[in-house]
Amino acid sequence: MTDAYDIAxxxxxxxxxxxxxxxxxxxxxxxxxxxxxxxxxxASKGNSAILSTGADTPSGTLECRLVTRGHARYLAEAPALGLPFLATGSLTVVWNEEELVRLRAMHDEMHAAGFRTGELVGPDFIRAKAPHLAPGAVGAIWEPEEGIVDPFSTPYAYALDAVTNGVAYRASAPVASATRHGGGWILDTPQGAISADIVINCAGLWADRVEALAGYADFVGRPRRGQFLVYDKSARPLLDTIVKPVPSPTYRGILIAPTVFGNILVGPTAEEIDDPDDWRTTREGLATLEAAAHRLIPALARHEITATYCGVRPGTDRPEYRIIPRPDANWVTVGGIRSTGLSGALGIAEHVAGLVLPEMKRAARKARAVPVRVPSLCAADARPWQAMMPADRAMHEIVCHCEGVTLGEIRAAMASPLPPRSLKALKRRTRAMFGRCQGFHCAARVQAIFDGAAG
Ligand SMILES: Cc1cc2nc3c(=O)[nH]c(=O)nc-3n(C[C@H](O)[C@H](O)[C@H](O)COP(=O)(O)OP(=O)(O)OC[C@H]3O[C@@H](n4cnc5c(N)ncnc54)[C@H](O)[C@@H]3O)c2cc1C
Structure with a gap:
């Protein structure tokens, strides 16, 4: 039997x-x-977690417009969803006169494009904002409206909101073929066939393969790997803002930033790769990052690196998002969301709805949405074990001591309408096993709780 939908x-x-x-x-x-x-x-599980304003995205591009809109919508809508935003601001720092010329030009371009909050600042300001930064910075753009978010809870909160408000969800269902049917499409998956009047291809790193299923050959994927180092929470007092270099049109450079979880991260590298599933970290990549970290904040050399990870950017052959409406075919390609998709997602969603809704004859807006709230995993917010003794004692029984994750939080994650289906997903939902010991002490217990709840 084929399940029928308006939109897939x-x-x-x-x-x-x-x-x-x-x-x-x-x-x-x-x-x-x-x-x-x-x-x-x-791609969404491995990024820098910066909520960009769009100011350092090439002006006049669709990407710039949607990131700016996504940033504004995130600030407006995230609090109700329980999603954190740490208003750290950012410093785009330069170290010599030649770079200073580029920085001034960048500042002028930003202002001409309507980004008025970025301010040119000198060494004293930089020292006050980032006292542990190596000496020698000659100038920076201070952007107070950039900040950091939780990269894992963000897609979860959006999906949970969607499902709570009536969207069907099918996991472990790779679309394996797409066949025209009437005006719409039949999508085959191992979980059964789905018919839809309109298909929106958001397959990220694999969007080119889904495009090919529908017969489109004008979309070329160019994945780009980015490696990261994560410093122990002991390093967090060394930095309260995002420090980044002047970006080039193709690479935003190596940044150092706090995370909402209370660490410091350094990265990413930028490596063109052929295989979007090549998520390796490499000795050379990590050595480059460690050298950059020590150069930028020498005191980091006294702190431990507790994790490394890798992300892959869903780039294409164009330096821009590739959002392609194909109205004759009822297919919308939403690909090439390369380095800014976490920031731009809500702007992209609004833009895509604007492309699709005029085609839908009976797309009345619902009177109200059922509110959804995810638990905050931000280190700045109180975690359940820190609260007064709640009725549920499991909320005080710590399982992961590095991150202070309780049995109650793990059980709550497992009871979600969108429960994690793997230990890695549980880790992203709760932070269990994400801390200094990387699960050395708690993995067996977490696995047993997961198996008990999943089984
Ligand atoms: C190193 C790095 C640093 C970054 N830093 C930032 C940052 O600081 N701020 C920021 O805003 N952005 C950042 N980004 C960008 C951001 O992470 C991406 O733009 C975003 O995650 C892209 O999301 P997506 O949904 O398009 O793709 P994805 O997350 O790849 O999602 C695509 C989904 O489609 C699924 N899929 C694939 N094929 C099929 C199929 N046949 N059938 C069904 N499903 C399928 C996949 O399993 C996947 O879940 C960074 C990215 C990287 C890699």
Whole structure:
């Protein structure tokens, strides 16, 4: 039997989840289809977690406009969803007169493009904002409106909101073929066939393969790997803001930033790769990052690196998002969401809805949305074990001592309408095993709780 929908969103990365949430506000039958067992398991699980304003994205591009809109919408909508934003601001720092010329030009371009909050500042200001930064910085752009977010809870919150408000969700369902049927499409998955009037391809790193299923050859994927180092929480007092270099049109450079979880991260590298599934960290990549970290903040050399990870950017052959409406075919390509998709997701969702809704005859807006709130995993917020003794004692029984994750939080994650289907997904939902010991002490217990709840 084929399940019938008005809209099928293919791919539950942060972009697909935001788009599904957008359509959940309308009287439409929408389904979110994900190849993997869990959402947010592609490009969206490995990034720098910066909420960009769009100011350092090439002006006049669709990407710049949607990142700016995504940033504004995130600030407005994230608090109700329980998603954190740490208003750290950012310093785009330069170290010599030649770079200073580029910085001034960048500042002028930003202001001409309407980004007025970025301010040129000198060494005294830099020292006050980042006292542990190596001496020698000659200038910076201070952007007070940039900050950091939780990269894992964001797609989860969007998807949970979508599902709570009527969107169907099918995981472990890689779309394997796409066949024209009437005006719409039949999508085949191992979980059964799905018919949809309109398909929105949000398959991220694998978007070119989904495009090919529909016969489109004008979309070329160019994945780009980015490696990261994560410093122990002991290093967190060394930095309260984002420190980054002047970006080039193709690479935003190595940045150092706090994380909402209380660490310091350094990265990413930028490596063109052929295989979007090549998520290796390399000795050379990590050595480059460690050298950059020590150069920028020498005191980091006294702190431990507790984790390394890798992300892969869903780049294409163009230096821009590739959002291609194909109205004759009822297919929308939403790809090439390369380095800014976490920031741009809500802007992209609004833009895509604007492309699709005029085509839908009976797309009335729902009177109200059911509110959804995810637990904050931000180190600045109180965690359950820190609260007064709650009725549920499991909320005080710590399982992961590095991150202070309780039995109650793990059980609550497992009881979600979108439960984690793997230990890695549980880690992203709760922070269990994400701390200094990387699960050395708690993994067996977490696995047993996971197996008990999942089984
Ligand atoms: C190193 C790095 C640093 C970054 N830093 C930042 C940052 O600081 N700020 C920021 O805003 N952005 C940042 N980004 C960018 C951001 O992470 C991406 O733009 C975003 O995650 C892209 O999301 P997506 O939903 O388009 O793709 P993905 O997350 O890849 O989602 C695509 C989904 O489609 C699924 N899929 C694939 N094929 C199929 C199929 N056949 N059927 C069904 N499902 C399928 C996949 O399993 C996957 O879940 C960074 C990215 C990287 C790699």
């Amino acid at each position: 969103v293919v791919g539950a990365g942060v972009v697909g989840c935001a788009i599904a949430r957008e359509f959940s506000r309308y009287e439409l039958r929408t389904i979110l289809i994900e190849a993997r067992s869990d959402l947010g398991d592609g």
